[in-house]
């Protein structure tokens with residue numbers, strides 16, 4: 518029996534939210550996710566007891582919740598079925614899937630992939646002296662992840678001020694962290710007064726499900742209450758169908774199953790679809806989610822699509838499925854608005870980082886910097902600058918060096934926001950304003 522329980526019937530009746538968990542390494546993301554799963558009854562009790570005993574024997578009691586998350590991640594990574602993708606937990610209002618499990622080898626990369634699908638993000642920040650400071654510092658991931666969340670267009674955030682037990686549940690430390698993060702958030706265009714900052718101990722459970730008696734000075738929501746207060750995201754059913762592919766499987770007896778989350782539009786059994794850039798055409802034989810067959814699927818649904826006419830090796834992660842009547846756009850060139858988060862020198866024409874957009878990763882070259890903008894007003898402050906630096910915002914022309922599907926941010930936000938990475942770090946993030954499409958012949 519799996520340690521992590523499958524969605525219960527009650528969960529399947531609830532609206533579904535995709536949550537990204539972000540934050541600096543070791544600030545407690547895994548511990549928090551594990552605790553949420555346990556607190557909401559999504560971990561097998563007997564299995565958890567065994568895990569606790571094992572941890573006690575090894576003197577590693579503090580790691581038991583993080584182990585729960587590790588197990589879920591392993592189950593997903595091993596998963597030959599799609600069910601592990603859908604495991605999550607339930608709040609009174611929602612069924613919540615953590616789309617990005619902490620501890621992945623390349624977490625930022627996964628965050629970009631995941632964040633392009635996130636309805637909301639939960640930022641975990643450690644209150645431990647020194648840890649908070651490192652995370653919000655110039656090289657810190659608290660800063661990097663918040664920047665990415667903003668640029669990728671995630672408007673709904675929850676900030677978890679974690680490890681409050683380490684600072685004796687001190688209100689002053691909490692207020693200090695809240696003020697500093699709030700300051701940075703304002704620069705990114707968030708209104709911190711509308712964002713819950715919850716003082717928590719992921720280890721002890723304070724303010725996760727029940728209000729903590731250790732922090733009588735705090736009168737905001739618990740974490741579960743804050744999750745329930747997230748606004749259900751818009752589900753653009755009236756737009757053309759688009760689904761970035763996460764995985765492709767061959768399932769015995771069924772054939773090719775393409776897995777992903779629907780960004781826009783509606784897909785029905787029997788529909789004629791095309792996967793771009795490879796331009797492979799097929800027919801939808803069945804659609805499945807949480808082990809249930811669906812007649813049609815809509816934006817936000819994580820689905821496995823059984824397609825006739827497409828082989829496993831024809832398509833891959835990073836390709837995008839659409840209807841044959843309205844195929845996804847393959848880009849020859851892109852014009853984008855870009856914010857530079859970090860670069861040791863300068864970014865100019867000829868620079869070739871890696872472009873991460875929805876589930877795709879391709880090398881791309883900057884062809885031209887069209888203008889440098891005032892980050893606050895968006896007004897042009899310099900035409901055709903030679904280069905841009907850390908902190909600058911610019912409009913650039915980019916050329917993907919391999920075929921990739923992208924769309925305009927204004928039409929398909931999830932396919933129009935991207936990050937540029939290099940040297941194992943995020944250099945910039947942006948939004949696609951215009952596309953020069955590449956002609957790709959589709960043989961139906």
Ligand SMILES: Nc1nc2c(ncn2[C@@H]2O[C@H](COP(=O)(O)OP(=O)(O)OP(=O)(O)O)[C@@H](O)[C@H]2O)c(=O)[nH]1
Nearest residue numbers: 542543544545546547548579619620680718719720
């Ligand atoms: N005292 C205390 N320790 C905590 C708390 N939350 C996490 N920790 C400890 O902090 C360390 C890191 O926790 P993880 O949950 O692994 O952190 P993470 O952010 O998932 O780390 P990565 O997956 O490596 O990015 C572990 O030793 C945890 O036991 C907390 O609320 N209080």
